[in-house]
Amino acid sequence: MAAPAEEIDVDGVKVRLTNRDKPYFPKLGSDGTKGKLFDYYLSVADRMVALLRDRPVHLQRFPDGIEGEEIYQKRVPQKHPDYLETCVVTFPSGRTADALKVTHPSAIAWAAQMGTVTLHPWQVRCPDAEHPDELRIDLDPQPGTAFKEAREVAVDVLKPLLDELGLVGYPKTSGGRGVHIFLRIKPDWDFVAVRRAGIALAREVERRAPKAVTTSWWKEERGKRIFIDYNQNARDRTFASAYSARKTAIATVSTPLSWEELREADPDDYTILTVPDFIAGRPDPWSDIDAKAQSLEALLEMVKADEEERGLADLPYPPSYPKMPGEPPRVQPSKKVAANWDDEGNPV
Numbered sequence: 001m002a003a004p005a006e007e008i009d010v011d012g013v014k015v016r017l018t019n020r021d022k023p024y025f026p027k028l029g030s031d032g033t034k035g036k037l038f039d040y041y042l043s044v045a046d047r048m049v050a051l052l053r054d055r056p057v058h059l060q061r062f063p064d065g066i067e068g069e070e071i072y073q074k075r076v077p078q079k080h081p082d083y084l085e086t087c088v089v090t091f092p093s094g095r096t097a098d099a100l101k102v103t104h105p106s107a108i109a110w111a112a113q114m115g116t117v118t119l120h121p122w123q124v125r126c127p128d129a130e131h132p133d134e135l136r137i138d139l140d141p142q143p144g145t146a147f148k149e150a151r152e153v154a155v156d157v158l159k160p161l162l163d164e165l166g167l168v169g170y171p172k173t174s175g176g177r178g179v180h181i182f183l184r185i186k187p188d189w190d191f192v193a194v195r196r197a198g199i200a201l202a203r204e205v206e207r208r209a210p211k212a213v214t215t216s217w218w219k220e221e222r223g224k225r226i227f228i229d230y231n232q233n234a235r236d237r238t239f240a241s242a243y244s245a246r247k248t249a250i251a252t253v254s255t256p257l258s259w260e261e262l263r264e265a266d267p268d269d270y271t272i273l274t275v276p277d278f279i280a281g282r283p284d285p286w287s288d289i290d291a292k293a294q295s296l297e298a299l300l301e302m303v304k305a306d307e308e309e310r311g312l313a314d315l316p317y318p319p320s321y322p323k324m325p326g327e328p329p330r331v332q333p334s335k336k337v338a339a340n341w342d343d344e345g346n347p348v
Contacts, residue, residue, distance in 0.1 A: 003019065003020040005018045006020065008109065010042065010104075010105050010109045011104065013083045013105075017035070017038055018113065019034055020034055021035060022034040024065040026066075027250065028273075032251060034112075037251070037272060038113065040245065040272035040273075040276065044276065044279070047279070048242070049103070049105055049107075049108065051241065051286070052102040052108075052121050054101060055087075055122055056100065056126060057107075058074045058120040058122075059100065060072055060120060061115040062247065063115035066249075071115075074097050075097045075099065076100050083104065084100065084107060085100075085101040085103050085107070086101050087099055087100075087127070091235070092235055092236055092321045099122075117246065117247055118175075118241075118244045118246055119240070119241045121241050122236070123238075124187070131190060132187065132189070132233070133185055136181070136239055137158065137169070137180065137198065137228065138178060138232045139178055139228060140178050140227045140228070141177045142219075142225055142227050143224065145224055145225065147178070150178050150179040151179055151262060151263070153209060153212055153226050155262055155263050158181065161204060165298045166298065167294055170184075170289050171259060171262045172242050172255055173257065174239075175245070175253055175254035176246060177267070180239055184292070184293055185295070186293040186295060187293070188296075189296055194233050197300055197303060198232075198233040199215070199230045199306075200300075201299055201302070202230045203312065204302060206228070212225055213226050214226070217316045218332055218333055221333060234317060234318070239254075242255070242286065243256070250271050251272040255275055255278075255279075256285055256286040258285035314327050315327075
């Protein structure tokens with residue numbers, strides 16, 4: 001028999017919770033229920049709201065648990081509680097949607113009630129959904145590599161580069177095998193400029209560690225290296241939020257860390273069962289992330305140097321995006337017919 005519905009007071013807002021005992025992470029048994037996930041999100045809701053405030057958020061939902069159907073929801077249902085707020089976002093196609101805008105812990109609790117395992121925020125804040133205030137770096141292990149290699153690239157290559165540039169990055173586990181680093185920036189640039197700044201940063205990391213890092217969009221060229229997914233700075237590309245649970249058997253959490261903590265971290269140590277006590281036992285390493293919005297000028301100078309001194313232009317967008325100005329052809333290298341291309345990679 002299903003547990004009766006409850007009304008939970010979330011900072012003065014009543015949020016309905018149903019099916020508390022439904023298994024969401026079956027391998028965790030009674031510790032992996034919908035109720036346990038809901039309670040976890042309540043325990044970190046204040047920190048999440050501080051980081052997500054006014055951001056449009058997509059929801060990765062598993063209403064029947066992680067072994068059931070996955071729903072990636074970009075729009076808030078027309079029928080939704082009055083306490084929710086929304087924000088209009090524009091997709092690469094030009095279509096728009098009313099996305100969830102996080103302004104209060106009740107939005108986090110409602111998402112959990114809806115079967116959300118992971119929240120995916122945009123890198124903008126409403127009402128200005130056209131100018132990112134975050135530059136995001138995704139260190140994505142490729143086959144033959146794992147979290148250890150991503151961690152080493154982050155700590156030993158990326159962090160010293162950021163220090164040289166006078167930039168401050170805030171690392172977190174992805175909740176899987178990767179590492180994410182966020183930079184708070186001034187909302188003075190559009191998605192195109194922020195993405196190009198991210199490419200320039202990624203290319204410099206690759207130059208410093210070419211055997212460990214790749215910026216190649218084409219999987220066949222990546223090898224056993226860490227891929228820096230520069231396209232995560234494109235419009236409508238989202239990361240798991242800080243403190244979001246992930247679709248893993250043990251309910252891992254994308255957890256903010258200090259650089260020193262990252263040096264020795266194991267992503268499996270951070271789960272919905274362990275993170276509440278972990279964060280309660282030490283200072284918040286992301287507490288000052290909003291203290292200073294940083295400039296992209298140094299990275300945009302690197303973009304200029306790549307173009308003028310090295311002949312390096314833009315890199316491919318994901319296939320779902322319209323063709324962008326200055327973008328190279330989206331043709332997998334192994335499928336190119338030499339006679340159809342000039343020496344600069346342009347179709348003839």
